[in-house]
Amino acid sequence: MEDSTRLGSVSIAQQGAEKARWLTWIASEAEWEEAGEAFVQDLANEGGKPSSTANMVAAVRATELTRVSKDRICHDPLAACFVGLKLRLLTKSRLITRLVLRVVEAVAPGLTGYVAGRTRYLDEYLQGCAEAGFRQIVFLGAGYDSRAYRLDLASPGMKVFEVDSPATQREKLYRAKKAFGRLPREVVYVAVDFDRDRLDTRMFESGYDRDVKTLFVWEGVTYYITPKAVDNVLRFVSGDSGPGSTILFDYLYRSFLDGTCRLRDARRLRIAYRLIWTKLLRLEPFVFGIEPGELNEFMSVRGFTVNARINGDHRLPGGSRKGVCFFENVEAMVPGPYPMDRVVSDGR
Numbered sequence: 001m002e003d004s005t006r007l008g009s010v011s012i013a014q015q016g017a018e019k020a021r022w023l024t025w026i027a028s029e030a031e032w033e034e035a036g037e038a039f040v041q042d043l044a045n046e047g048g049k050p051s052s053t054a055n056m057v058a059a060v061r062a063t064e065l066t067r068v069s070k071d072r073i074c075h076d077p078l079a080a081c082f083v084g085l086k087l088r089l090l091t092k093s094r095l096i097t098r099l100v101l102r103v104v105e106a107v108a109p110g111l112t113g114y115v116a117g118r119t120r121y122l123d124e125y126l127q128g129c130a131e132a133g134f135r136q137i138v139f140l141g142a143g144y145d146s147r148a149y150r151l152d153l154a155s156p157g158m159k160v161f162e163v164d165s166p167a168t169q170r171e172k173l174y175r176a177k178k179a180f181g182r183l184p185r186e187v188v189y190v191a192v193d194f195d196r197d198r199l200d201t202r203m204f205e206s207g208y209d210r211d212v213k214t215l216f217v218w219e220g221v222t223y224y225i226t227p228k229a230v231d232n233v234l235r236f237v238s239g240d241s242g243p244g245s246t247i248l249f250d251y252l253y254r255s256f257l258d259g260t261c262r263l264r265d266a267r268r269l270r271i272a273y274r275l276i277w278t279k280l281l282r283l284e285p286f287v288f289g290i291e292p293g294e295l296n297e298f299m300s301v302r303g304f305t306v307n308a309r310i311n312g313d314h315r316l317p318g319g320s321r322k323g324v325c326f327f328e329n330v331e332a333m334v335p336g337p338y339p340m341d342r343v344v345s346d347g348r
């Protein structure tokens with residue numbers, strides 16, 4: 001408790017003086033509220049648009065609850081709190097939701113199943129993480145992930161961090177406050193642009209401990225960021241976390257990006273992606289992919305051992321739903337410090 005008081009006052013002091021980019025434990029509710037307001041204001045001044053795809057995946061999770069139980073893949077009762085107004089209407093009426101989901105399934109087969117499936121996989125993984133010896137959880141590109149609030153992850157032995165671009169984090173905090181009536185105190189919020197900022201500096205400033213076993217969750221992010229940003233994140237994780245630390249992430253096959261993918265539904269999803277995703281809805285584009293045959297080498301060069309790979313169409317609970325077979329979920333471990341100068345930052 002003494003420690004959090006100290007960290008809290010450091011945070012408040014620095015926010016006034018030099019625009020801190022994190023919000024961490026504060027001793028009293030009033031101080032926390034004050035620091036939270038200042039932090040959100042500070043992020044707002046920076047401008048930028050919150051992620052539209054983060055909103056979209058939160059909406060997909062919210063619509064899961066409108067499905068009959070045999071078709072439901074994940075269970076995120078807080079998802080709807082984080083969905084923007086327009087999309088939230090979708091979850092208000094079962095009839096409208098069902099209609100929209102049918103259309104989505106017809107034009108982008110498996111997409112909602114894939115998003116819900118990875119959420120389920122990660123939820124299950126996270127529930128056992130304290131027993132597995134993890135002492136910190138870092139959500140990278142957290143978006144409107146609600147796990148920190150619904151899975152009761154934070155405890156005296158576990159620190160939880162949410163890292164995201166300033167604009168999305170600002171919107172997340174705004175929506176969280178609206179939903180809960182206060183900013184949740186169990187999380188350390190760190191505003192970072194993976195392209196522009198030093199993740200290590202921000203994390204150390206915010207109280208992150210590089211020596212303990214840490215679980216990193218990087219869900220639905222890699223395909224939206226540049227090869228340089230991917231390397232920045234992996235460099236930090238492999239170089240600045242304790243032995244046994246693990247990163248869970250998903251990636252997209254590069255062949256989908258360059259149009260050479262011949263796997264099931266790739267053609268149809270590519271049309272939907274080009275006409276609806278980027279043109280009509282103006283969602284963030286996909287910019288990064290890896291070929292599955294190159295994944296193990298890609299990770300090994302960056303200091304990781306790949307423990308598990310789960311295809312995006314694999315074993316979806318619910319039976320009648322399918323996923324997307326050119327995404328993959330990966331579990332990769334950090335065996336120890338690794339010289340990142342061997343990495344060629346070309347995205348392969």
Ligand SMILES: C[S@@+](CC[C@H](N)C(=O)[O-])C[C@H]1O[C@@H](n2cnc3c(N)ncnc32)[C@H](O)[C@@H]1O
Nearest residue numbers: 051053054141142143165168193194195219220
């Ligand atoms: C599709 S959302 C996924 C959000 C969340 N992980 C989930 O699954 O619900 C992509 C996330 O990546 C974040 N992101 C994209 N580019 C980023 C960057 N350059 N630096 C930091 N975060 C970034 C967005 O702000 C957004 O929260």
